[in-house]
Amino acid sequence: MTGPVVIVGAGGHAKVVRDALESAGFVIAGVTERDAAAAARNFPDLPYLGTDEGLADRFAPTAGYLTIGVGGACSTDGRRRLHERFSDQGYRFARVVHRMAYLAAGVQVSEGVQVMAGAVIQPGASVGAYALINTRAVVDHDCFVGAHAHVGPNATLTAAVWVGAGAFVGAGATVLPGRRIGAGALIAAGAVVTRDVPDGLRVAGVPAAPLTPRRG
Template sequence: MKPVVVIGGGGHAKVVIQTLRLTGTPVVGYTDLEDRHGGSIQGVPYLGTDEAFVLCYTPGDVVLTIGLGSVKSNVPRIRLYTRFKELGYPFHSLIHPSAVIADDVVIGEAVQIMAGAVIQPSVRIGANVIVNTRASVDHDCRLDDHCSIAPGAIITGAVTVATGAFVGAGATIIQNITIGQHACVGAGAVVLQDVRPGSTAVGIPAKEVGSS
């Protein structure tokens, strides 16, 4: 396969790089707005800004993966994905070897499924989605484009997480719930009813407290 460039050098990039290594995927380097790590992350070299990268590597040279995680908002990841897709760059879907994924799960482009995640049958995952460390997604769920499931979150059966939504660490969403577009579910929340688009829901049981 073509070598991978990691776009974005945040803490999430460290996890991405380790997972790429575990899967035997060659990594050229990473980009960021500035060199914040002394020239490398875990031995992977800094290639410069996104603009400098575009001048050196064409869409035919490499595939990309995003090294920027999500903290409440997925907008920065969406912007990166959209920008490089428009420039013609392909994206790599990253699956940790310890993830457990049913054989009929549909996985889109640029998806990242991290260590210990469990994805059960008949799940559909859109593009540029993160299912983070030890998150669990049960049967018949739909994770739409650009959403993020944080570490340890539990998504029970037939849940829809709409485009750009964020589910915080350790949150639990009961069956048949819809998390609206660009909504945010706080860490540790227990969601017993739908969360409206653009809303933030926190607590046990979760209540909407404002906009995301």
């Protein structure tokens, strides 16, 4: 993949994205950000390309690639919306794999995926478009991670786990072998998932159980 990359959003996750990009030898064209002061604070040495609006005037879809600098503390919706919005405008997304991540031979990683430092993806695994495999996450053999899903820092998907589109696996969570995490489901930080999780359900704890919605 050639061509410079723009980081969309200049908050905390963007710092991690920048590190991954630089480790992998990408040239960074600049950052977009609604809050110009945050961009200047976090990236004083990178070109500020203004807000997302009208980016095409400053960085055309043919000029290179984008990558999303927004993490999402417990939801994948914001990242998905950004990917969809810019894809509709004709942008392509870089496949960003940190130099210190380990991808076994034959692992499939789709367009727009981010794999951060220390992550391990083992044989037979595949990672769908725009998914985020965060710092030190483990995607062990024969796992499937759906499009736009987020496997959080230090989370472990043991063997042959299936993660649906847009699901969120929180930091340090463990999913036991062969379990299915439904599309849009949320696994709280530190949970141990012993049973399949239906689409959209939020679970927490050891063993993981549904989070009760707050009253009022």
